[in-house]
Amino acid sequence: MDTVALKSSLRRRTQSLARAGGRAVRDIRVRGIPRLMHLTAPLLIGRGVQTLENVSGVRIAIDVRDYPSCMMFYDRFCPGLVALLERWVERGSSVLDVGAQIGYVTATLARLVGPGGRVHSFEPDPNALKLLRRTIAANDCSWVKVFPVAAGDRDEELMFNLSPTLGWSTAVAGDRHHDMMPITVQGVRIDTLAARGELRRPVRFVKIDVEGFECSVLEGMAQLLAEDAPVVVTEVNGHTAREVLERLSCQGQHLFVITERAGLLSGGQVALRPITPKEKLGFADVVAIPRQMEPPANWISPS
Numbered sequence: 120m121d122t123v124a125l126k127s128s129l130r131r132r133t134q135s136l137a138r139a140g141g142r143a144v145r146d147i148r149v150r151g152i153p154r155l156m157h158l159t160a161p162l163l164i165g166r167g168v169q170t171l172e173n174v175s176g177v178r179i180a181i182d183v184r185d186y187p188s189c190m191m192f193y194d195r196f197c198p199g200l201v202a203l204l205e206r207w208v209e210r211g212s213s214v215l216d217v218g219a220q221i222g223y224v225t226a227t228l229a230r231l232v233g234p235g236g237r238v239h240s241f242e243p244d245p246n247a248l249k250l251l252r253r254t255i256a257a258n259d260c261s262w263v264k265v266f267p268v269a270a271g272d273r274d275e276e277l278m279f280n281l282s283p284t285l286g287w288s289t290a291v292a293g294d295r296h297h298d299m300m301p302i303t304v305q306g307v308r309i310d311t312l313a314a315r316g317e318l319r320r321p322v323r324f325v326k327i328d329v330e331g332f333e334c335s336v337l338e339g340m341a342q343l344l345a346e347d348a349p350v351v352v353t354e355v356n357g358h359t360a361r362e363v364l365e366r367l368s369c370q371g372q373h374l375f376v377i378t379e380r381a382g383l384l385s386g387g388q389v390a391l392r393p394i395t396p397k398e399k400l401g402f403a404d405v406v407a408i409p410r411q412m413e414p415p416a417n418w419i420s421p422s
Contacts, residue, residue: 146386180253222254272338289330308339372407
């Protein structure tokens with residue numbers, strides 16, 4: 120065996136070891152484990168962008184030196200969200216991933232809806248878009264449709280702040296992050312796409328993570344929300360939280376903050392804390408559930 124083949128074989132073994140270790144501790148919540156995973160990942164998994172099978176079997180184009188990407192490999196990125204997806208996203212459904220980044224949630228949604236479903240994946244960041252397309256190709260998900268645009272409240276070009284850090288790019292002006300490079304991207308209302316027949320209806324689930332641009336996304340899909348009444352999961356922050364919650368509440372939705380249950384072995388066990396539109400929130404993931412739906416009783420945590 121030549122040197123290149125030997126190194127490749129060794130790398131596959133160390134990656135397999137990393138996956139096995141990740142599966143063993145996936146539900147354990149001990150402070151320091153994620154940091155240890157991140158520190159050792161370049162040694163076990165390798166440096167640079169690679170298309171890798173993660174702990175749960177989803178293939179993702181990632182560089183594990185990036186902390187969130189490393190947690191995606193170990194299946195510890197937003198575990199409450201993933202548990203919620205597995206509960207409410209049904210086979211054959213039509214779903215939206217707005218702010219798809221490198222495709223971790225898109226690939227998970229594609230696995231859940233299957234070939235009979237449809238995933239509509241929105242990502243305007245050209246750097247993230249390259250990895251998103253690689254992730255989709257690696258999972259052979261022909262039922263994922265990519266929209267390389269910024270979902271918002273207008274059908275026109277807009278200024279987009281491109282960050283060197285994946286996940287920080289935003290259409291919000293005067294963002295708090297540094298080293299942003301302004302570029303022009305195409306903006307589009309999701310209601311416009313729906314009117315053109317570019318989305319499969321009804322849409323049953325929507326995930327939004329757009330770094331402070333959530334209100335504009337919701338404004339641009341108000342008709343779809345009213346007609347299809349999907350479950351909506353969105354990130355909020357202290358600056359826009361109340362406006363986002365008020366918009367979702369006006370659609371007749373029950374509102375909850377998504378968390379994990381406390382406990383050493385409770386990783387991945389979702390807990391939903393009921394909130395009102397006037398709730399003061401910092402950064403949080405919120406789920407809006409149509410009033411005709413009820414979450415499992417054992418998911419509800421005290422207000």
